[in-house]
Amino acid sequence: MKRYRPLLHAAIAALAVIVAGPAPAFAEETAIAEAQAPLIVTDIAGREVKLSAPVKRMLLGEGRQLYLVASLEPEDPLARIVAWRNDLIEADPATYAQYLKAFPELAKLTAFKGSEDSLVDIESVIIQKPDVVLLNLETMRTNEDAKFVEKLAALDIPVLYIDFRHHPLENTEPTIRLLGKIMGREARAEEIIAFRHKAMARVRDVLAEHNPPRPKVFIERIGGYSDDCCLSFGAENFGNYVELAGGHNIGSDIIPATFGQLNPEQVIAANPDHVVITSADWEAYVPGGYWIPLGPGADPQVTRKKLEWFPTRNAYTGIAAQETRNFHGIWHQFYNSPYEFVAVQQLAKWFHPNLFDDLDPDATFAEYHRRFLPIDYQPGYSVSLSDSP
Known part of the structure; x- marks a missing residue:
């Protein structure tokens, strides 16, 4: 792979100029100011992943991941997002309209198509140069078959698997903690988890x-x-x-x-x-x-x-x-x-x-x-x- 990397990087640079053009101005204007440092985390699939944190450029493999990102950083949930899948726009249009009203720049955010268990288009990922790609756990089998994670790793683009869908009672809180950690919002994550515990106790008790x-x-x-x-x-x-x-x-x-x-x-x-x-x-x-x-x-x-x-x-x-x-x-x-x-x-x-x-x-x-x-x-x-x- 190393001998092909110069050619691959050159192709990526050309593709970024031709297909995407410069990154949206609002993404640069709202860049997170914290200094990044290497961090090793374990994702929901049990994989150890090294990345630079707090992350500044996240690519959301599912638009509904915004539910959590916005909970962790409500002041400007778009500040760290460089692209997302368009499912929130289509599957939850009323919530999308609420966020669009609060953050009109959401309309400029790069969106791509896909399905819950499908791959994210690799060219779309490369162009955005994310610090991390967040993927749903159910995409793991498809990604393994396509060597998607390995291809991105060769370009120093880490992937984290999260889960709200297949085992939500088991994986939601670890997912909250994982995103809190990579975003530098660990205290906020614990506040959300405490709220959830209290709400569930109202029924359980x-x-x-x-x-x-x-x-x-x-x-x-x-x-x-x-x-x-x-x-x-x-x-x-x-x-x-x-x-x-x-x-x-x-x-x-x-x-x-x-x-x-x-x-x-x-x-x-x-x-x-x-x-x-x-x-x-x-x-x-x-x-x-x-x-x-x-x-x-x-x-x-x-x-x-x-x-x-x-x-x-x-x-x-x-x-x-x-x-x-x-x-x-x-x-x-x-x-x-x-x-x-x-x-x-x-x-x-x-x-x-x-x-x-x-x-x-x-x-x-x-x-x-x-x-x-x-x-x-x-x-x-x-x-x-x-x-x-």
Whole structure:
């Protein structure tokens, strides 16, 4: 590799001029002033990685990583970001609009396409000259096959794997600490973690004291995104959230991995007491679909009307939840963010309303916004047919 490096660097320099031009002015103007020093960290995949910290130029392999970056550095979350994948723009347009209003220069940030388990275009990475590339854990297999990390390492561009999606209850807090460390925001990271612990204890302690019966729950994943039924979760992610909230996730009995699918007959046979739909505004992907446009600022009348369609699906014919109207919709992005404590509180309130009458997930999330985020809280993350219209 060494004998090819002069040619490779020359090609990279030419490519940077031809394709990208100079780096955006706002990135230079907002560069972090702290002096960098070598740092060795261990990422979520257990890899030891050497980089220069605090990092000044991060490339986000997923745009939704902004949820955490902004929590750690709300004064100017874009100061350290040189490029990102465009998924936040398309998958969470309401949150993107909030950040765009607060930070208009976000519109100038280099964005690239991709999917959750795909490679980041290597030319896009090289051009931006990042101090670090943040990738989701689920991209690891693809990256190994393509020798992506090794190719970047030859150019002194380190890669860190993080995870909010596959094992969020296990990996979210290590991810928070990892980013806090490389950004020089370790104290801030611990404040976020303490907040999460307190929010989760509001549910855990009550359930431990009363030990209520656990209702059977079916999670319909990405409800309304397609006509398929019935995508769901195994024992991880929302499946785990259900258990922490005092329910029993029927997908855990059938699906061996984080994500999977049941057939309608399995759902009917399981006879769930509650059905929870994870959904969001996916107009960019499925125009006019049955999805529920949950997220900041969502109109409750619109989301309730969209939720009304789900009990009519064949998979729910005659189940207990259909009789009691215990159908609920919740923001899908709780599955891929450091905010899952909000989802756990909301699920607990639906499953055990008498035990959690005084619990207010909206107030919890609003407090998180006040303390850690640069945007104002707007409700709209959940809807339920069991509530009075």
